[in-house]
Amino acid sequence: MRIRQSVCVAVIAALPLVACSKTEAPYAVEEVPLAQVSADLAAGKTTSVAVTKAYIARIRQYDGPLHSVIRIAPDALDQAAASDARRKAGKALGPLDGVPLLFKDNIDTVGMPTTAGSYALIDNLPAKDAEVARRLREAGVVVLGKNNLSQFAGFRTTSAFNSSTVGGGAFNPYNTENSTCGSSSGSGVASAASFAAAAIGTETDGSVVCPSSTNGLVGIKPTIALVSRRGVVPISHTQDSTGPMARSVTDAAMLLTVMAGSDPGDAQSAESDAHKADYVKALDAQSLKGARLGVLRGTQGTSEATEPVYNAALEVLRAQGAELVEIPREQLEDLSQEQLTVLYYDFKQDLAAYLATTSPEKVKVRTLADLMAFNKTDEHEKVHGQEVFEFSEATTDFDAPEYKDARALGLQKARTEGIDKWLRENNITAVLALTNAPGGKVNPDGFVPPHGITKREDKGDKPPHATTYASIAGYPNLTVPMGLVNGMPVGLTFIGPAWSEATLLSYGYAYEQASHARVPPTAYKAAKK
Numbered sequence: 001m002r003i004r005q006s007v008c009v010a011v012i013a014a015l016p017l018v019a020c021s022k023t024e025a026p027y028a029v030e031e032v033p034l035a036q037v038s039a040d041l042a043a044g045k046t047t048s049v050a051v052t053k054a055y056i057a058r059i060r061q062y063d064g065p066l067h068s069v070i071r072i073a074p075d076a077l078d079q080a081a082a083s084d085a086r087r088k089a090g091k092a093l094g095p096l097d098g099v100p101l102l103f104k105d106n107i108d109t110v111g112m113p114t115t116a117g118s119y120a121l122i123d124n125l126p127a128k129d130a131e132v133a134r135r136l137r138e139a140g141v142v143v144l145g146k147n148n149l150s151q152f153a154g155f156r157t158t159s160a161f162n163s164s165t166v167g168g169g170a171f172n173p174y175n176t177e178n179s180t181c182g183s184s185s186g187s188g189v190a191s192a193a194s195f196a197a198a199a200i201g202t203e204t205d206g207s208v209v210c211p212s213s214t215n216g217l218v219g220i221k222p223t224i225a226l227v228s229r230r231g232v233v234p235i236s237h238t239q240d241s242t243g244p245m246a247r248s249v250t251d252a253a254m255l256l257t258v259m260a261g262s263d264p265g266d267a268q269s270a271e272s273d274a275h276k277a278d279y280v281k282a283l284d285a286q287s288l289k290g291a292r293l294g295v296l297r298g299t300q301g302t303s304e305a306t307e308p309v310y311n312a313a314l315e316v317l318r319a320q321g322a323e324l325v326e327i328p329r330e331q332l333e334d335l336s337q338e339q340l341t342v343l344y345y346d347f348k349q350d351l352a353a354y355l356a357t358t359s360p361e362k363v364k365v366r367t368l369a370d371l372m373a374f375n376k377t378d379e380h381e382k383v384h385g386q387e388v389f390e391f392s393e394a395t396t397d398f399d400a401p402e403y404k405d406a407r408a409l410g411l412q413k414a415r416t417e418g419i420d421k422w423l424r425e426n427n428i429t430a431v432l433a434l435t436n437a438p439g440g441k442v443n444p445d446g447f448v449p450p451h452g453i454t455k456r457e458d459k460g461d462k463p464p465h466a467t468t469y470a471s472i473a474g475y476p477n478l479t480v481p482m483g484l485v486n487g488m489p490v491g492l493t494f495i496g497p498a499w500s501e502a503t504l505l506s507y508g509y510a511y512e513q514a515s516h517a518r519v520p521p522t523a524y525k526a527a528k529k
Contacts (some may be wrong), residue, residue, distance in 0.1 A: 029055055031194055034198050044087075055144060056076070059145075059190075062524055066189050066524055067186070075111060083142065097141075100197055101196050101197060103200045104199070108128070108129055109143050115164075116149070117151035118151050156385075158448070162445055165380040166380075167186065170185040172214065173521035178439040179440055180214060181214040187211065199246075202243070203471070205339065209491065218246050218479065219491075220505070222501055227269075234347070234353075235347050236347060237268065239474070282503075287506040287510045288510040288511065289321030289322075295326050299464055301437035306438070306485055316515045317511060335464070348393060351367075355367065371389065413472075414473040434491075480508040480512055494507050
């Protein structure tokens with residue numbers, strides 16, 4: 001496939017540069033935290049070129065059966081050499097200077113196409129970085145490459161479609177027959193398998209926290225527009241966010257500190273500068289002492305297998321001094337249908353707004369209708385359904401009563417009568433939940449599941465999902481590894497009110513330091529290419 005060729009071509013193209021450069025001492029990157037890479041660079045114990053080479057070597061060695069990396073940036077080693085030159089001159093740009101990151105392939109990065117996993121965007125070469133990529137590049141990050149993803153962030157069909165036509169099917173490094181969860185599938189796999197210091201994902205409802213949970217990672221979906229969405233292929237301006245996916249809370253905090261902030265290109269981010277913080281400085285291993293936290297039970301993913309792990313995590317929190325308050329199960333409801341109505345309307349309008357920023361010479365589709373027509377004839381795309389596109393195309397505009405009513409009811413149930421009420425009436429500062437079920441066997445493309453995030457159903461057919469509450473409300477959602485279920489990771493969710501990222505990360509850090517629950521993956525090393 002073109003995806004595998006592009007990775008090989010990019011790596012081969014870099015080889016002459018490697019051969020001609022001064023020999024660098026090898027640097028072992030497996031399971032090395034981003035914070036340690038940063039410290040070693042600052043101390044002169046290694047170079048960015050050595051670190052970047054090490055990640056490229058791991059991608060070449062192990063990613064074949066995982067399909068997590070779509071392409072390596074052709075100038076990755078040049079970026080690394082430039083960072084080393086800055087450090088040598090005493091002009092380092094900060095703690096992230098020279099640290100290699102991978103980006104989900106719906107985030108614009110100059111020098112590589114942004115495909116969103118679709119051949120309709122295979123030649124979509126952005127003229128400038130997405131704001132989040134610009135901020136990280138300005139901090140000296142090496143933009144190492146692009147990660148696989150669920151096509152259009154999973155918003156295309158109601159049947160199974162494992163990842164994308166461009167990247168193929170992504171597989172879990174803990175068991176290569178199992179799901180990675182979507183839609184930031186490649187970012188989850190790549191970060192878990194140490195193909196970069198960390199990865200950047202995006203989420204509408206669960207697409208950062210679910211693959212983080214199922215790949216044994218820390219992931220945070222921030223308050224809506226704390227991180228700018230400009231330059232990211234969208235689903236919904238009301239729910240989309242970009243977030244870090246890393247192997248530790250500290251690493252995620254380091255990234256979010258740089259990523260957060262206002263951007264004139266995203267009007268909803270106007271308040272972000274007033275609320276962003278140094279999230280690393282906020283981390284406190286004693287933060288759970290005296291904290292009152294609400295406990296949700298019976299959410300999606302709950303089973304006889306997950307309950308003991310969840311209960312054990314709650315006991316760790318209690319041992320650290322947290323007071324836990326049970327939130328009655330009857331206060332939760334299925335909000336998926338109100339959410340879907342909003343997403344169908346948002347996608348049609350928001351996708352057209354993004355496509356208008358692309359080059360008409362390179363990207364021929366300018367509307368959702370154009371995209372649907374392309375899919376009917378393109379050899380790569382016509383084999384997959386597009387029911388969700390059809391539902392979205394049938395909507396009108398944001399003045400439609402159906403849209404306004406669904407948006408208002410969702411906010412009322414998720415925010416006013418949901419999270420806000422729980423926090424107020426129980427005098428708690430955050431809500432806890434199981435993030436998701438562990439990754440199960442990958443369903444074949446075209447399989448019709450009994451439930452799905454993009455599927456119209458009768459209200460109440462699905463168990464309520466804590467992630468959906470946070471997504472509709474626009475509130476931050478953090479997941480931290482809490483152990484394994486049948487050999488597969490599961491995460492503990494922390495949800496708080498708007499702009500509470502510092503508090504949530506500090507709670508997550510205290511839990512992480514007390515539990516040491518993350519178990520690194522090993523199964524991928526034995527997988528055949």
